[in-house]
Amino acid sequence: ALIRIALLSRKAGGRHVKWIEDRVEHLLSSYTHGPDRIYSAEMALTRAGEITGLRVRVLDDLGAHAVSVAIGKALKPLSAFTGPYRMRSAQYDLTVVATNKCPQGSYRGWGVPSHNLAMEHCVDLAARELGLDPAEIRRRNLLRPDQFPYEAPNGARYDSGDYERTLNLALDLSRYPELRREQARARANGRLVGIGVYTGVELSAVAMSMFTLLGPDSPFGTSMPESARVRIDATGKIICEVTFPWEGQGQHTFATHFLADYFGVKREDVEVVAVDSLAAGPGTGPIGSRQAVMLSGALLGAADRIAEKLRKVAGVILEANADDIELYNGHLRVKGSPEKTLPLQRVVTMMMTRSDLLPAEVDGNPEASYTYNPPERKLPDSEGRGSFDLTAANNAHVVMVEVDRETGQLQVLKYVIADDCGVRLNPAVVEGMIQGAVAQGVGQSVLEEHVYDENGQYLTSTFMDYLLPTIWEVPMTERTYTETPSPLSPLGVKGAGESAVLATPAALLSAINDALFPLGVRCTTIPASPLRLWQLIQRAGQPERA
Structure with a gap:
């Protein structure tokens, strides 16, 4: 433009x-759209249903040229290539080609939903071949709590989790055995009803070290920091400066709540402002479901530095050792002597107006900055093995759908989600992110598609042809959660912004193929649009099987 x-x-x-x-x-x-890929995947299992290996070959259409860091969408599946499963071997064969199509760019999920779809499709095929329930084969292969911290075959590290507990929560909320009985009754009446099960992980707080896999001239390293500057004015108001503008994702709200709780003040006494690049510290902003993890580290670091100053000043006033002073509910007090206490504002005012009382190592400025860089960041080794993220959230989805025999129209009858994103800093925002990600996932799975003819002419340039999900297509999900705090992030937080969009295409296609199973046909392309499903139904030539 x-x-x-x-x-x-x-x-x-x-x-x-x-x-x-x-x-x-x-x-x-x-170019803010998902990738155009062709997958070929193979999964190795024992007769008992234990997954031993995964081989994936991908042909990725980059478009006319590389836009910004869009090539990373083809690399991002390496962050959690083997998903939530135990397996010993994995292989990724990637071919990227340039065509005359519109380039692909950054889009929520960043190339991982299609990989998860291919892997989960293999799990479903294996369950069918081995005569196992889709939930049971996943249960047999999920990482166990005692295996964390876990290192995957490609070097990806998972910090913590209880994946089976998350799966059980989803199965219980969905009343899974009753869903299967309901499905049997529907099939007996000739209806195409299917149930899909998904288990997956979302690795977050990504670092750009994955881009070093592109070659020795890659300009990226291990650092993707986040910074915050916090200060308290003479009235006791707290001002927080962050490096990114308001985007509607709740980060400024989270910062307000965090600082209000930390200093024990009212939320209306905290102001969060975005500063320009001339005034901001090093920062990356929201990408890769990293902001709750990274910003909490920056805020905590800055707040701790201010609190240390305040304790030293309060120690002088209260004639106590600074180590014996604690910040509690908007006051600084002597531990074990609650009667010896000072309001936060009074200590701040003293710091700003009585330089003669300040300890030698304390300046008169109740302000601090902090730049947070996660621990254990490393470049990939000589074989390309490496961990590019900090935390691993997990989730489980159970979906029931019906496909109309006459029109191919899909109806989502039930959609249940259980997730574990560590400590939930703002539960309302997390719930909104999950429901919104499902909406995007529905669009990817059954509606949205950029179509070109054989001459490269674009055919879906209006909303008459490019189908978007509406309130009629997006189900209101039933949700539950558990919390397994991360031992690596400052507050035990894990990413939450993309977990549902990584799952929805795989969960829906799993349910769709379960619905089509009696017809002997299978959908292997998304979007599974009404037309595409109708064509499959029309081609079904095999007799119906129970």
């Missing part, structure tokens, strides 16, 4: 030019 505007301005003799992109232009040229 900037290039177009510059050229128009030059043609207009240097005059100011305003360009407003319309919907057709956006659909035609916007």
Whole structure:
């Protein structure tokens, strides 16, 4: 867009030019969309249903050229290549090609949903071949709590989790045995009803070290920090400066709540502001479900530094050792002597107005900055093995769908989610992220598709052709959760922003193929649009099986 505007301005003799992109232009040229890939996957198992290996070959259509860090979408599946399962061997054969299509760019899930779909499809096929229930084969292969911290075959490290507990929560909430009985009754009446089960992980707080796999000239390293500056003014108001603008994802709300709780003040006494790049410390912003993990580290570091200053000043006033002073509920007090206490504002005012009382090592500024970089960041080894993330959340989905025999229309009858993203800093935001991610996942799974003809002409340039999910297609999910705190992140937090979108395509396709099983056909392409499902149903030539 900037290039177009510059050229128009030059043609207009240097005059100011305003360009407003319309919907057709956006659909035609916007690169904020998912990848176009062809997968070939093989899974090795024992006769008892134990997964021993996974081989994945991918042909990835990058588009006309590489946009920003979009090539990373083909590398991102390496963050959790083997998912939540124990297996000894894994192989990833990736081929990236350039075509005349619109380039792919950053999009929620960052290339992982399609990988999870391929892997979970293999698990479903194995369950069918071995005569195992889809939930049972997953249970047999989930990582156990005593295996953490766990290192996957490709070097990815998982910090903590109880994956079977999460699966059990989802099965219990869905009343899984009753769902299977209901499905049997529906099939007896000729209806195409299917149930899908999914178990997966979301690794978060990503580092750009994965880009070093592109070659020795890659400009990326191990650091993707986040910074915060916190100060307290003479009225006791707390001002927090962050490095990224408000995006509607709740990060500023989280920062407000955190600082209010830490210093024991009212939330309305905390202000969060975004500063420009000239004033901000090193920061990366929201990407890879990292912000709760990274920002909590930056906020905690800055708040701890201010609290240390305040304790030293309060120690002088209260005639006590600074180590014996604690910050509690908006006051600084002597441990074990609650009568010896000072309001936070009074200590701040003293720091700013009575330099003669300050300890030598304390300045008169109740302000601190902190840049958080997670521990144990390393570059991949010579074989490309490495861990590019800090925390591993996990979830389980159970879905029931019905496919209309006459139209191919899909109806989601039930959608249940259990998740574990560590400590939930703001439960309402987490719930909203999960439901919103399901909406995006529904779009990817059954509706949204960029279509080109054999001459490369784009065919889906309006919303008459490019189908978007509405309230009628997106189910209101039933949700439950458990918490397994991360031992690596400052507050035990794990990422939550993308877990559901990583799962929904795989969960829905699992349910769709279970519904189509009596017809002897299988859908292996997304979106599983009504037309695509209808065509499969029409081609079904095998007699129905129970």
